Amino acid sequence: MYALASIRIALRALRVNKMRSALTMLGIIxxxxxxxxxxxxxxxxxxxxxxxxxxxxxxLLMVLPGAATSGGMRMGFGSTMTLTEDxxxxxxxxxxGVVAAGGSMRGVAQLVFxxxxxxxxxxxxxxxxxxxxxxxxxxxxxxxxxxxDGATKVVxxxxxxxxxxxxxxxxxxxxxxxxxxxxxxIGLLVRKGQSSWGQDQDDVVLIPLxxxxxxxxxxxxxxxxxxxxxxxxxxxxxxxxxxxxxxxDLLRQRHRLQPYQDNDFDVRNLAESFAAQAxxxxxxxxxxxxxxxxxxxxxxxxxxxxxxxSVTERTxxxxxxxxxxxxxxDILGQFLIEAxxxxxxxxxxxxxxxxxxxxxxxxxxxxxxxITPVSIAVAFGSSAFIGIFFGYYPAHKAAFLDPIEAxxxx
Amino acid sequence: xxxxxxxxxxxxxxxxxVAVEALRGVTVSIDARExxxxxxxxxxxxxxxxxILGCLDKPTSGIYSLDGQNVSEMNRDELARIRNRKxxxxxxxxxxxxxxxxxxxxxxxxxxxxxxxxxxxxxxLACLQQVGLQGREHHHPNQLSGGQQQxxxxxxxxxxxxxxxxxxxxxxxxxxRTSVEILAIFQRxxxxxxxxxxxxxxxxxxxxxxxxxxxFRDGRILKDERIETARDAAAEVAALx
Numbered sequence: 001m002y003a004l005a006s007i008r009i010a011l012r013a014l015r016v017n018k019m020r021s022a023l024t025m026l027g028i029i030x031x032x033x034x035x036x037x038x039x040x041x042x043x044x045x046x047x048x049x050x051x052x053x054x055x056x057x058x059x060l061l062m063v064l065p066g067a068a069t070s071g072g073m074r075m076g077f078g079s080t081m082t083l084t085e086d087x088x089x090x091x092x093x094x095x096x097g098v099v100a101a102g103g104s105m106r107g108v109a110q111l112v113f114x115x116x117x118x119x120x121x122x123x124x125x126x127x128x129x130x131x132x133x134x135x136x137x138x139x140x141x142x143x144x145x146x147x148x149d150g151a152t153k154v155v156x157x158x159x160x161x162x163x164x165x166x167x168x169x170x171x172x173x174x175x176x177x178x179x180x181x182x183x184x185x186i187g188l189l190v191r192k193g194q195s196s197w198g199q200d201q202d203d204v205v206l207i208p209l210x211x212x213x214x215x216x217x218x219x220x221x222x223x224x225x226x227x228x229x230x231x232x233x234x235x236x237x238x239x240x241x242x243x244x245x246x247x248x249d250l251l252r253q254r255h256r257l258q259p260y261q262d263n264d265f266d267v268r269n270l271a272e273s274f275a276a277q278a279x280x281x282x283x284x285x286x287x288x289x290x291x292x293x294x295x296x297x298x299x300x301x302x303x304x305x306x307x308x309x310s311v312t313e314r315t316x317x318x319x320x321x322x323x324x325x326x327x328x329x330d331i332l333g334q335f336l337i338e339a340x341x342x343x344x345x346x347x348x349x350x351x352x353x354x355x356x357x358x359x360x361x362x363x364x365x366x367x368x369x370x371i372t373p374v375s376i377a378v379a380f381g382s383s384a385f386i387g388i389f390f391g392y393y394p395a396h397k398a399a400f401l402d403p404i405e406a407x408x409x410x
Numbered sequence: 411x412x413x414x415x416x417x418x419x420x421x422x423x424x425x426x427x428v429a430v431e432a433l434r435g436v437t438v439s440i441d442a443r444e445x446x447x448x449x450x451x452x453x454x455x456x457x458x459x460x461x462i463l464g465c466l467d468k469p470t471s472g473i474y475s476l477d478g479q480n481v482s483e484m485n486r487d488e489l490a491r492i493r494n495r496k497x498x499x500x501x502x503x504x505x506x507x508x509x510x511x512x513x514x515x516x517x518x519x520x521x522x523x524x525x526x527x528x529x530x531x532x533x534x535l536a537c538l539q540q541v542g543l544q545g546r547e548h549h550h551p552n553q554l555s556g557g558q559q560q561x562x563x564x565x566x567x568x569x570x571x572x573x574x575x576x577x578x579x580x581x582x583x584x585x586x587r588t589s590v591e592i593l594a595i596f597q598r599x600x601x602x603x604x605x606x607x608x609x610x611x612x613x614x615x616x617x618x619x620x621x622x623x624x625x626f627r628d629g630r631i632l633k634d635e636r637i638e639t640a641r642d643a644a645a646e647v648a649a650l651x
Contacts, residue, residue: 012510
């Protein structure tokens with residue numbers, strides 16, 4: 001039998017009982033709509049977490065100076081200065097898989113431009129810092145190795161700082177004072193937004209590490225090479241834990257730590273904590289999807305129910321078709337196509353409902369939702385599957401009716 | 411060798427503990443181009459016999475060979491194919507699909523043997539013309555009279571050019587004038603197209619238009635007689651108008 005003719009027969013049969021067909025579809029429509037909307041909510045949450053990972057800089061490791069032990073009393077991390085610029089350089093050159101590594105120091109200082117002033121974080125960094133953080137410039141340039149060597153007084157501003165000092169004006173080329181020292185603004189960083197813990201990442205200015213030590217943060221000559229933190233960019237996420245171990249080994253060796261001694265530093269893998277968050281959001285997506293699938297299942301049972309009624313009602317038609325030469329598989333195909341048509345039309349309407357519903361959720365609840373082509377394809381595929389699965393039993397029942405009894409059926 | 415050869419046919423229905431013998435050894439042969447009436451009271455086994463002739467049912471024992479093929483040993487799908495190719499069915503209640511045009515009702519058997527949609531269309535039109543229903547191709551059954559509905563059913567039975575037409579009480583739901591008109595179509599198909607027509611009826615008036623009467627009683631053939639002078643339905647219709 002021809003597919004086209006079968007679909008026409010199916011559509012005609014469904015049109016005969018419009019209300020009944022519509023109500024049967026409603027089960028599938030709600031089921032598919034719920035799956036699409038729930039998965040969209042879950043995927044939206046996961047996408048936000050991924051955005052946050054990207055805003056910190058992807059594939060990032062951080063090395064913090066370690067705890068000092070003084071007379072049996074162990075101090076917290078950062079209580080001593082144990083990391084140096086040379087450590088950063090060694091990590092960058094000796095460990096394969098490291099794209100860049102740079103030390104930086106951070107302090108708070110008052111900035112002044114004209115009659116405006118603003119207190120912000122001043123970060124002395126290497127030239128690689130914006131590469132490591134995946135941070136681009138909105139205007140101007142970043143400082144170079146020469147700026148670093150010469151400890152020139154240049155600064156790149158975060159968006160928040162620029163807005164507070166210059167309003168809508170162009171900051172490039174202006175002179176600002178940081179702790180009364182005049183700096184030339186050479187670059188403006190793009191907006192990075194809030195970090196996952198709510199900190200404004202744009203409320204910062206970047207200056208060369210050497211300048212920071214000499215002019216702003218006031219580091220004594222004795223520990224001129226020390227840095228507050230080393231940031232490392234790794235080539236790919238798969239290498240993160242491997243590189244992490246190598247950094248630990250390298251730094252233990254460089255710091256001449258004996259096996260019985262604790263690390264005097266701490267290597268943190270920021271991706272790890274986000275991976276846990278992403279994992280939990282995936283679990284939530286799965287859970288929401290599973291709950292929504294139950295309504296899809298109920299919709300499928302509705303289809304089976306209506307198809308059984310339809311087979312009983314059309315027993316004489318089935319008998320007649322058999323009498324004029326329909327084989328069992330022709331009848332089976334006809335009723336399967338009818339069930340699948342019912343499910344697919346319901347599925348398409350359900351996809352529209354799901355897309356509309358998740359847009360509404362996004363608007364009303366202000367959640368980020370994400371509808372992927374994959375979730376639409378899966379929804380479409382599963383409604384086809386439901387049509388076949390729940391249509392099979394009634395179709396099989398029709399296909400193996402006794403032709404004589406079917407013809408005589410009242 | 412005859413078109414239909416039946417030898418020692420039995421059919422036993424098991425109704426719970428009771429075995430009902432519907433056919434108790436039927437042997438008969440029907441040649442091509444015959445016009446046969448199968449008669450008998452209800453419960454005589456004539457319906458069971460027709461169902462087996464129509465390949466809708468299988469005998470419990472005995473041999474049924476149709477056009478040289480032993481049908482009694484075929485499976486479900488093979489029987490479906492025989493019904494599609496060799497047999498045309500006309501029922502008492504017409505059995506047309508509701509909400510479906512006359513044309514599509516006639517096309518129905520062609521859906522199951524791979525004819526193209528253009529071919530289906532052309533052949534269905536030709537068959538409707540043959541039964542005098544040109545111009546009513548797009549009417550639905552509920553827009554047609556009983557006689558017209560039965561003509562649609564006959565056109566449907568003819569669509570695959572079968573050698574045999576099986577009609578089960580085809581005039582049971584029609585008035586006497588329309589019955590004669592329907593019989594005139596059967597007689598024409600029998601004489602001009604050489605189609606073997608086998609008709610089940612319990613009305614002697616209807617059987618009078620056929621040329622052979624087979625009478626069933628208690629699952630056996632009681633009488634099998636050839637009639638030399640059958641009534642001419644077409645002439646009677648002409649005389650009525």
